[in-house]
Amino acid sequence: MTSTRPLRADAARNRRLLLAAATDEFAERGLDASVADIARRAGVGKGTVFRHFATKDDLIAAIVLDRIEALNTVGERLLETADPGAALLEFLTVAAQQRQQRDLSFLHEAGELSADVTRVRAEMFHTVHRLVDRAREHGAVRADVTGADIILLMCAPNYVISYVQDASPDLWRRYLAIIFDGLRPEGAHPLPHPPPAAP
Incomplete structure (x- = not known):
């Protein structure tokens, strides 16, 4: 390294x-x-x-590291904002925008062997859990949503539109809005399965 x-x-x-x-x-x-x-x-x-x-693997790891660090920096800044619900939505928006600008998700598996990538990803996951905890405590998201749920949903808007030919560059925003509305406590029904273990 x-x-x-x-x-x-x-x-x-x-x-x-x-x-x-x-x-x-x-x-x-x-x-x-x-x-x-x-x-x-x-x-x-x-x-x-x-x-x-x-090595080429070191170069790949550096790209992955820069992307995760940039996202974690945004998350840490948002932890200091007054509106926890808006902070979580902004974080998910930035995560989707990063992937939309350059979908390099295929590099992440290649960077898995880097101890630095593993460490920074764990830091970013911790930041996500804190953002979700704040939003949940303030009633901005449903009480049964966890940080692990949000980590799994971060890629969902871009994953969905990958199946649409000639998709509008902003189509991901539609699915992020649907996802975030599903996180709100208003009208929420109990979830049918417990959450996965926290990454």
């Missing part, structure tokens, strides 16, 4: 370029994207890639 020491300005710039280029290449070509193509797209040599990321 890469060093945690602060990077020089030029090295930090190259790292940002590489992550952006790799994100585009993987989005277009899947896991078959080559290091040579990523380097070419970033405007650097292959040696620069390997100075930052010892």
